[in-house]
Amino acid sequence: MKSFSCRLALALSLAGILALVVYWRATGNQTTLISLKPDNTFLVEAGHAIYAAKCASCHGGRLQGQTSNWRERDAQGYLPAPPHDATGHTWHHSDQLLFEITKYGSSKSAGLEMKSRMPAYQGLLTDREIIAVLSFIKSRWPEDVRNRHDQLNTRQIRQSD
Numbered sequence: 001m002k003s004f005s006c007r008l009a010l011a012l013s014l015a016g017i018l019a020l021v022v023y024w025r026a027t028g029n030q031t032t033l034i035s036l037k038p039d040n041t042f043l044v045e046a047g048h049a050i051y052a053a054k055c056a057s058c059h060g061g062r063l064q065g066q067t068s069n070w071r072e073r074d075a076q077g078y079l080p081a082p083p084h085d086a087t088g089h090t091w092h093h094s095d096q097l098l099f100e101i102t103k104y105g106s107s108k109s110a111g112l113e114m115k116s117r118m119p120a121y122q123g124l125l126t127d128r129e130i131i132a133v134l135s136f137i138k139s140r141w142p143e144d145v146r147n148r149h150d151q152l153n154t155r156q157i158r159q160s161d
Contacts, residue, residue, distance in 0.1 A: 048136045059081045063085040064087075086142055095153050
């Protein structure tokens, strides 16, 4: 009887794994859409600390970016670190794309052709830490910019359905 129970448990476990693989392949290997939480005080505070340690040296302590000419390439063809405040273009990208750029790097994210010195943070920061940093950044945007960014995310979610 014990042997039958073990075999049944093993068979059910394998069936569950198989079902997950089939589902994963059927959905095109999609991941869950990322959603930033700029109103989550704990997450934003954690993101602020991570930003200060990992991002501020290039993007500035006040999110101001490297230079006022952040859209112009340097002599080597690299774009400087852009501002992440309302004067930059960060809020023009969805939560999902911001996450992917941060995790995988700009050159491997959504087909962007951007020569950048920003490293990919995969393996350096956890997904939750990346979301915390991006939530901190978004928490600093004015209300009208946050609203426009939320509308952008809503459009992306509708398109992915």
